[in-house]
Amino acid sequence: MMDRKDFQAIYMLWLRQMKRFLRTKSRVVATIVQPLFFLFILGFGLNIAIFPGMEGSYITFLAPGIIAMAILFSSMFTGVSVLWDRQSGFLQEVLVAPVSRLSIVIGRTFGGATVALIQGLIIMVIAIVLGVQISGLRGFLLTIFFMILLSFTAVGFGLILASTMRDFEGFQSIMSLIVMPLMFLSSSFYPINESLPDWLRILSFCNPLFYMVDGIRGSFTGINYVIPPLINLGIILVICIIIMVLGTHFFNKSEI
Amino acid sequence: MNIITTENLTKTFNSFTAVDHIKFSVKEGEIFGFLGPNGAGKTTTIKMLTTLLYPTEGSASIAGFDILKQRAQVRENIGVVFQEPALDTELTCRENLDFHARMYGLSAETRKKRIVEVLTLVNLLDKKDVLVKNYSSGMKRRLEIARGLMHSPRVLFLDEPTLGLDAQTRRVIWDYIKQLNKIENTTIFLTTHYMDEADFLCKNIGIIDKGKIIVMNRVEALKKSIGNDVITLVCSDNIVLQQRLSRELWINKTTLYGSFLTLGVERGEEKIPVIFEIARQVNVSISSVDVRKPTLDDVFLHYTGRHIREQTTEAVVSRAFKPVGFHPRRQK
Numbered sequence: 001m002m003d004r005k006d007f008q009a010i011y012m013l014w015l016r017q018m019k020r021f022l023r024t025k026s027r028v029v030a031t032i033v034q035p036l037f038f039l040f041i042l043g044f045g046l047n048i049a050i051f052p053g054m055e056g057s058y059i060t061f062l063a064p065g066i067i068a069m070a071i072l073f074s075s076m077f078t079g080v081s082v083l084w085d086r087q088s089g090f091l092q093e094v095l096v097a098p099v100s101r102l103s104i105v106i107g108r109t110f111g112g113a114t115v116a117l118i119q120g121l122i123i124m125v126i127a128i129v130l131g132v133q134i135s136g137l138r139g140f141l142l143t144i145f146f147m148i149l150l151s152f153t154a155v156g157f158g159l160i161l162a163s164t165m166r167d168f169e170g171f172q173s174i175m176s177l178i179v180m181p182l183m184f185l186s187s188s189f190y191p192i193n194e195s196l197p198d199w200l201r202i203l204s205f206c207n208p209l210f211y212m213v214d215g216i217r218g219s220f221t222g223i224n225y226v227i228p229p230l231i232n233l234g235i236i237l238v239i240c241i242i243i244m245v246l247g248t249h250f251f252n253k254s255e256i
Numbered sequence: 257m258n259i260i261t262t263e264n265l266t267k268t269f270n271s272f273t274a275v276d277h278i279k280f281s282v283k284e285g286e287i288f289g290f291l292g293p294n295g296a297g298k299t300t301t302i303k304m305l306t307t308l309l310y311p312t313e314g315s316a317s318i319a320g321f322d323i324l325k326q327r328a329q330v331r332e333n334i335g336v337v338f339q340e341p342a343l344d345t346e347l348t349c350r351e352n353l354d355f356h357a358r359m360y361g362l363s364a365e366t367r368k369k370r371i372v373e374v375l376t377l378v379n380l381l382d383k384k385d386v387l388v389k390n391y392s393s394g395m396k397r398r399l400e401i402a403r404g405l406m407h408s409p410r411v412l413f414l415d416e417p418t419l420g421l422d423a424q425t426r427r428v429i430w431d432y433i434k435q436l437n438k439i440e441n442t443t444i445f446l447t448t449h450y451m452d453e454a455d456f457l458c459k460n461i462g463i464i465d466k467g468k469i470i471v472m473n474r475v476e477a478l479k480k481s482i483g484n485d486v487i488t489l490v491c492s493d494n495i496v497l498q499q500r501l502s503r504e505l506w507i508n509k510t511t512l513y514g515s516f517l518t519l520g521v522e523r524g525e526e527k528i529p530v531i532f533e534i535a536r537q538v539n540v541s542i543s544s545v546d547v548r549k550p551t552l553d554d555v556f557l558h559y560t561g562r563h564i565r566e567q568t569t570e571a572v573v574s575r576a577f578k579p580v581g582f583h584p585r586r587q588k
């Protein structure tokens with residue numbers, strides 16, 4: 001089903017995204033500033049606060065959530081930027097080419113994941129400089145794996161949004177009405193444990209983002225996690241596949 | 257051999273029918289023109305033929321491949337220049353072409369060779385490393401035509417290729433189009449709402465209006481059907497004069513368009529004194545008279561009762577009274 005042309009197309013779509021990424025520095029800065037802002041303000045602002053059942057410093061607890069946030073925003077943006085290509089007309093050029101829709105989705109996903117990974121790594125380095133304790137090399141590699149899965153899932157989610165919406169206003173409301181609440185329910189900012197009301201814990205466990213953040217926390221810092229990282233990995237793999245399949249499906253179906 | 261054939265091709269948006277059961281065919285190697293005003297359904301037709309929109313009804317085949325069932329093969333055999341720009345403006349000209357070439361699976365060697373060839377054709381070789389966002393609209397158009405040619409398609413679709421360009425650039429682009437049709441034997445399907453463009457480039461045209469093909473024929477034949485010459489009259493009483501003239505057997509056809517009257521005749525110059533004499537007899541004074549060869553605008557007017565330009569937004573200088581000999585190629 002996939003031939004040489006499809007691999008060339010994937011490479012080309014990836015390369016295009018890298019070039020655009022490197023050429024639009026202001027956009028790069030803009031997407032990374034928000035997570036950094038959270039890391040600094042909350043990290044230092046709440047460092048003296050004591051949460052029941054939390055090990056280590058607050059910033060060590062917070063960093064995995066912020067890494068997830070950076071990757072989530074950046075990848076969703078990549079998915080949704082299909083809208084941009086639709087508005088600028090460039091999507092037509094991509095869609096009349098004799099390559100499968102699947103390779104177009106894969107190319108964009110790889111491009112988005114690479115960009116997101118670079119941003120995630122920048123946050124990671126800053127977090128380590130700020131004194132976040134890390135668990136070791138094995139944990140670090142596992143973290144990278146989590147980051148890739150999260151990125152794929154978020155690009156897929158962005159693709160679904162881009163295929164069902166016609167403008168960016170819809171995207172803005174989705175960001176503030178769905179993504180931000182999910183962020184707050186993901187255990188990024190406070191630990192999810194018995195001291196919380198039941199409804200809040202149940203909501204958190206229904207939130208796919210919770211498993212991503214918990215997984216990164218378990219592998220990156222090795223403390224404060226709820227579910228063992230490898231189980232999280234399994235859960236996320238399933239979510240990722242579902243969202244990617246849906247994203248491809250929606251993208252396939254959408255007309256110009 | 258027909259390289260494009262359509263069968264009842266139809267596209268409905270909600271309840272609005274943009275393209276209404278059209279049926280036509282294009283022969284291999286020709287330049288075929290779809291002439292029609294804005295909103296006629298030209299772009300929608302191209303988007304269906306290039307697999308970007310699904311037809312609501314009907315089907316079509318390109319180079320022997322079905323646009324519904326063999327989408328990948330159709331895409332391999334076509335090149336498209338869209339009506340709206342479809343370039344990545346954050347990339348350079350060469351990067352845009354390189355992107356395209358790889359999407360079509362050209363080898364590294366062919367890629368390099370073709371980039372130079374097509375850029376030479378549209379005269380952009382020295383600007384190839386400039387970011388496209390710094391290009392003028394004429395340059396962007398030339399680049400898009402070059403890109404459409406990169407993979408040497410069998411059919412090239414051009415949707416309003418000279419829309420919004422200055423006269424000089426349009427001329428140059430027309431020459432490229434003729435040249436590539438001749439040299440590379442690429443069949444060209446172009447849409448336009450400029451009559452002079454269709455006239456200059458195409459041998460066969462279809463006139464499309466409100467989603468329907470109104471007439472399809474050779475350009476020569478369409479013009480002949482109106483009469484060898486068209487006389488346009490502005491006078492004090494159009495209705496009286498038309499009634500009187502319609503009794504004259506040497507007039508092929510008289511048509512009244514509000515403020516003016518047109519007559520299709522043979523050897524128009526010789527008929528003017530006769531017409532003046534007749535007008536005098538019925539007490540109508542003629543204030544303006546014009547004799548010229550029929551244009552596609554007359555053809556459009558004849559079949560739809562409207563000028564093609566009435567609905568276009570651009571300020572196009574009226575060509576209804578264009579002097580004879582504007583198109584030396586067509587008018588001997």
Ligand SMILES: Nc1ncnc2c1ncn2[C@@H]1O[C@H](COP(=O)(O)OP(=O)(O)O)[C@@H](O)[C@H]1O
Nearest residue numbers: 269272274292293294295296297298299300301
């Ligand atoms: N996606 C769409 N949704 C609804 N109406 C559309 C859409 N695309 C085109 N139309 C309508 O279909 C008609 C034909 O449009 P189009 O094919 O672009 O005409 P042309 O290219 O001849 O100017 C127009 O009235 C236009 O408004």
Ligand SMILES: [Mg+2]
Nearest residue numbers: 298299339416
């Ligand atoms: Mg159009």
